[in-house]
Amino acid sequence: MSKPKKGQTEFVQWMEPLLDCLRALGGSARPKEVSNWIARELRLPPEITEVTIKSGANRFHNQVQWARQYLVWEGLLDDSKRGIWALSPLGWKTRIDDDAARTIFLNRVRASQSLRKQHASSDALPVPETADTAPPEESQELDLLDVLKGLPPYGFELICGRLLREHGFEDVEVTQRSRDGGIDGYGLLRLSPFVSLRVAFQAKRFKDVVSRSSVGEFRNALLGRAEKGVFITTGRFTTDAESEASRDGVVPIELIDGEQLVQLFQDAGIGVKPKTIYEIDHAFFDQFRHEP
Missing domain, CATH: 3.40.1350.10 (Trna Endonuclease; Chain: A, domain 1)
Known part of the structure; x- marks a missing residue:
């Protein structure tokens, strides 16, 4: 793999090794296990794996979390259980390279931009503009950690x-x-x-x-x-x-x-209360966006 690139879409390069990791570990793993596996298998240097962002979180792990989020939106990962990253049936049989990973990212960006234009809605897909942003699932965890x-x-x-x-x-x-x-x-x-x-x-x-x-x-x-x-x-x-x-x-x-x-x-269940949140299934609505 080529040297990791800095910038907004840095996380895209971790999509392929993330899927490879989950296959190697039997289909599921905890988030930190995934980041550690990728760092070890790709022999990533400390200047990539040890950098922190403004919140104090590990930057590399933050980027892997964003890669995971886009794979969830693509239907390649199952997000039904918190704290466990698992392959979906589609994810088991899907292989992606750098070009396919970038296509996944760009398709989501276009869908997000389209929704914003049509509805000016805050429910549009979030796009990580900097490494300091957290994927949706991780934001509450960061709030608890701040407390x-x-x-x-x-x-x-x-x-x-x-x-x-x-x-x-x-x-x-x-x-x-x-x-x-x-x-x-x-x-x-x-x-x-x-x-x-x-x-x-x-x-x-x-x-x-x-x-x-x-x-x-x-x-x-x-x-x-x-x-x-x-x-x-x-x-x-x-x-x-x-x-x-x-x-x-x-x-x-x-x-x-x-x-x-x-x-x-x-x-x-210490210091936290269960809360039901409905997330928009954008993939479901994709089938209705085609003009006759």
Whole structure:
């Protein structure tokens, strides 16, 4: 593949590898798994995969999300389950190259422009004019993440303790801030009636990335105090931080970044209310746009 191009339609180049990824992973995957797969298989350099946008989100992942949105509109992906990207029956058998991907984009732009002219409607298809815009499905997630980032430090630690409890942890306690020793709280994870783990967690409101050194410092705090660690952040982790968390021969650490954090809140129904939204099926109306 040629060197990625900057600009409004940068996301178009990720449509083909996105479909390839889902086929390779059995037809479905979580969003971050898709971005990681593409970055790994195409051997993308850090200057592409590590750049952030104004909101603090990862720019590359944002572009992959836009590629996914257009594939959904094209009927190649199934969007019936939130948090899971899945191939539709059409997507399984459809192969697209760079030209086909660009055609998908241009067709949607023309449809959007046509709707705006005919109805001056705000329901026309959104077109990402810059890398700072979020696809429709991601906008609410970003709103929730902004709320979490706006909490005071101790409030964020408390709500992370609540999150762990809602996801099955027992005896969750948040440490006193002046005596936390690098650990924000503890919980007991019962694996069976006979086996349980003492888990320590750290909760940090980061806008940007969490470095390897931060993960290493947390592990040092765990020694002799817990059998496993959980590092929760509103930001994201560098590749080196991820490597440090899974290093052999030391206390294992689970990393929960901003995207995963939002999903966990939604799964547990904490701080969110279900809402039914009807999205216009533009593909349905395409069949009625032909003049006799």
